Amino acid sequence: MAKSPEVKLAVFGRAGVGKSESTYRHQANIDDEMVSMEILDTAGQEDLLQKEGHMRWGDGFILVYDITDRGSFEEVAPLRSLLEEVKRPKHAPLVLVGNKADLEHARQVPTEEGERLAADMACAFYECSACADHVGTGGGVAEAFYELCREVRRRRAMQGKTRRRSSTTHVKQAINKMLTKISS
Numbered sequence: 001m002a003k004s005p006e007v008k009l010a011v012f013g014r015a016g017v018g019k020s021e022s023t024y025r026h027q028a029n030i031d032d033e034m035v036s037m038e039i040l041d042t043a044g045q046e047d048l049l050q051k052e053g054h055m056r057w058g059d060g061f062i063l064v065y066d067i068t069d070r071g072s073f074e075e076v077a078p079l080r081s082l083l084e085e086v087k088r089p090k091h092a093p094l095v096l097v098g099n100k101a102d103l104e105h106a107r108q109v110p111t112e113e114g115e116r117l118a119a120d121m122a123c124a125f126y127e128c129s130a131c132a133d134h135v136g137t138g139g140g141v142a143e144a145f146y147e148l149c150r151e152v153r154r155r156r157a158m159q160g161k162t163r164r165r166s167s168t169t170h171v172k173q174a175i176n177k178m179l180t181k182i183s184s
């Protein structure tokens with residue numbers, strides 16, 4: 001089985017949304033590849049400088065809100081804007097997670113709103129329950145991490161191709177120059 005390089009993932013979200021419970025597994029077999037993830041569980045209370053530092057550090061990002069806390073949902077879009085600013089001109093791979101899906105009776109954010117926000121941010125969306133003892137919400141936490149790893153890998157593969165293409169272009173240009181010189 002192939003061994004892939006480490007993927008650095010950072011989990012962001014308001015205090016209490018369930019980020020610690022989300023940092024769940026550090027090695028996984030994803031699509032027949034062993035992926036080791038370094039997962040940073042940021043503190044909900046960190047200041048701007050710390051947030052920016054963690055955003056620069058990460059390869060991929062999980063933005064978490066609590067479906068029973070509308071305020072935590074409203075903090076997602078500003079987090080995403082900061083992420084875009086820090087990573088510009090690149091777009092950082094991310095997934096959106098609505099946690100505490102087991103607390104349906106206390107829901108404040110409808111699933112459709114989460115889906116809409118994810119569509120606006122062009123990322124995958126999961127509603128899940130990070131509670132270890134909760135069974136039945138489709139194992140969303142692990143799947144969210146796996147999908148993020150896949151997205152990081154897809155981007156790396158694309159960047160590799162672009163780099164290879166551009167270095168081939170340079171070689172071709174150099175050969176053309178030499179040939180022009182020789183023939184003139």
Ligand SMILES: Nc1nc2c(ncn2[C@@H]2O[C@H](COP(=O)(O)OP(=O)(O)OP(=O)(O)O)[C@@H](O)[C@H]2O)c(=O)[nH]1
Nearest residue numbers: 015016017018019020021043044099100129130131
């Ligand atoms: N019902 C329910 N409770 C959860 C879930 N995930 C986390 N919790 C609870 O929510 C509380 C806060 O969870 P944490 O993981 O500490 O939250 P956090 O986002 O790491 O908070 P900070 O470290 O303060 O930023 C804890 O009591 C958890 O047990 C969930 O999916 N369902």
